[in-house]
Amino acid sequence: MSKGRIRTTAGAGILVLLAGCNPEQSAFAPAGVEAERINVLFWVMTIAGGFILVGVLVLSAVAIYGGETLRSQLSNERFITGAGIVFPAVVLSMLLVYGFVVLGAGAGTPPSPDGIRIAIKGEQWWWRLTYVDADGNSFESANELHVPVGQPIYLELTTADVLHSFWAPRLAGKLDMIPGRTNILTLTATEEGVSRGQCAEYCGGAHALMSFHVVAQTQEDFQAWVAKESGPAVKNENGRAARGRQLFLNAGCGGCHTIRGTRAAGAIGPDLTHVGGRHSLAAATLSNNAQAFAAWISNNQHIKPENKMPPYNIFTRPELEDLALYLESLK
Known part of the structure; x- marks a missing residue:
């Protein structure tokens, strides 16, 4: 392998490791009761497994390099029964019970006070x-x-x-x-x-x-x-957004999407009543801004292949911009 390829591979590996440090989607940065229990159980089982692995490696080294006396003790029937049957059965049973206790398996959770x-x-x-x-x-x-x-x-x-x-x-x-x-x-x-x-x-x-x-x-x-x-969309009085609203309704977008407060009542695609107030578009695929709306409307099959929305190339550039501004305004 050339030096350039080695550097590229090493760089890619470092980037992957750095990406794993982002706590936004990390089970190692729990922000919920259930995730905290899972995190505790993971570390307990990992540490316990690590000790067992070290023990197995030590015994393997003794069996290979140890003296005759030590090797004969490892081959003793009592040791094999204890270390090979009793120890795993006891430890695994304890970890199983501990896992049930930590995760609260079978325990019911009371319904939320407001019934949501x-x-x-x-x-x-x-x-x-x-x-x-x-x-x-x-x-x-x-x-x-x-x-x-x-x-x-x-x-x-x-x-x-x-x-x-x-x-x-x-x-x-x-x-x-x-x-x-x-x-x-x-x-x-x-x-x-x-x-x-x-x-x-x-x-x-x-x-x-x-x-x-x-x-x-x-x-x-x-x-x-x-x-x-839960309320209807707030009507935007901006002239371009108003034109975008009319384009949305006249182009048939309401056949698939709902915008409460308008005649758009489609149930096939996502509800867009307050889409402009979300953190992302297209299931966290795009940022939430007018440019992303325009790109999705005209080129969504390239962005997310085989999704159920066809690309709309019927709009002129000014129309597409007005439509995108309207959707962005739905806070």
């Missing part, structure tokens, strides 16, 4: 979120989960098509989304902040581009967000 439920449905390749309050009122969002800090939240996980897997590493473990059934995941955020999650089950060509953000907020901020998010 969040149903998350995996689509190809984005996330449909439906928030339902204690009175049965509901509203939809997409690709961004908001939760209050310190309150256990039930997530009802389903899928509209193939197997998906919901994983927010900083808050909880992963749980599969299986056609025909609903799985329940409970998570409790312990600190405010924005983290990132990912589909952890290969679900098709754009699987790697099926991510989401989790926003953990104080109770007051969460209630304020719910009040705003």
